[in-house]
Amino acid sequence: MGSGAPVESASPSRRGFLRGRVRAVAPAMRPPWAREEHDFISSCTRCDICIDACPTAILVRADGGFPAVDFSLGECTFCGECVTRCAPRALLRRAEGEAPWALKASIGQACLAEAGVECRVCGESCPTGAIRFRPRIGGVALPQLDADTCTGCGACFASCPTRAIVVRAESEVPTESEQ
Template identity: 35%
Template sequence: MTDGLNNAITRREILPLAGLVAGLGLGSGLRWWRRGQSALAPGQGVVLRPPGARSESAFLAACTRCAQCIEVCPDNCLLPVDLGSGLLAAATPHLIPRQTPCHLCRGEEQLLCIAACPTDALAPVAEHRALTMGTALIDQATCLAHLGTICRACWHACPLIDEAIVLDERGRPTIVEEACIGCGLCDHACLVEPSAITMLPFGRRTAEVGRAREVERG
């Protein structure tokens, strides 16, 4: 027999999606379309969510795809996931830090996206340091500072300078995972193209990604 809680979660996930499909079918022109859609990279099952987002499963169940968080973002950093990336994630908000990172509402105590959320998909936090959007990972093989060039772009961009990103005696940056909130400002500031910094969704182990990169390089 199916668990009652699982049934409830399934219904909560299906209802907003049903509304989305119906709206598209009627040509209603959803508000989230105004800023364009942003497809996930192939195979990217987890995305970087807005500040205050709960676990991915809880977020998807609670998010109504209303786009209110997208509408109020002063820096236009939130984008809707498009239908081509799967129906379950369609129209949910996410951010691509390399393009537009989260500026934390320019230092405002209350983040507008969290305040605008009509459900508990985005939960209030006591302070910006408590955010868990993701974690930055520096690729030492392409980072200018680690290659011997003086560069402190990511360090200067970090809102938690000397907390989330620290410099060693040779000026090379290191991410302090416990302090990184995942805003992506360092990724956006990186002078290397493609960026030497990868933003990982909260909960992903950087060691696993590091090993994957070593395999890719051969």
């Protein structure tokens, strides 16, 4: 899936290379229902209609003028306005019941609960209830993310006061035993 590009992986920026500044850049997270990256780039006209149509205003103009998701601005409600208005069909609905992208959240070590501070903001903001808190003897409850329930909407990312949550390609999310 096009928007499932790993956020942590990096590739050299063509613009930076041509300017003599070779550095790694993380690929942009594309809007929901984005086609594979190559097909998305080939078909997107950079008209900004999807950006303007987004009711939560999380779609922004990214490198090269292509739309990308910025979860620091809020969450994706999967309303479908971006895909409905995409005339060049860079965004295409998937089959019924198929996820709009392969993004999932993961909770990192900067989590306040991991440091012994009571915080449940991510769980309270998760619309699917994918983040629950596991009681712990002698300490605050720890967050536990159910990857099967997580839609990758970004609600937890936007609300996390320490940015301990990362939304990235499902293939890049550590399993429960790795966390």
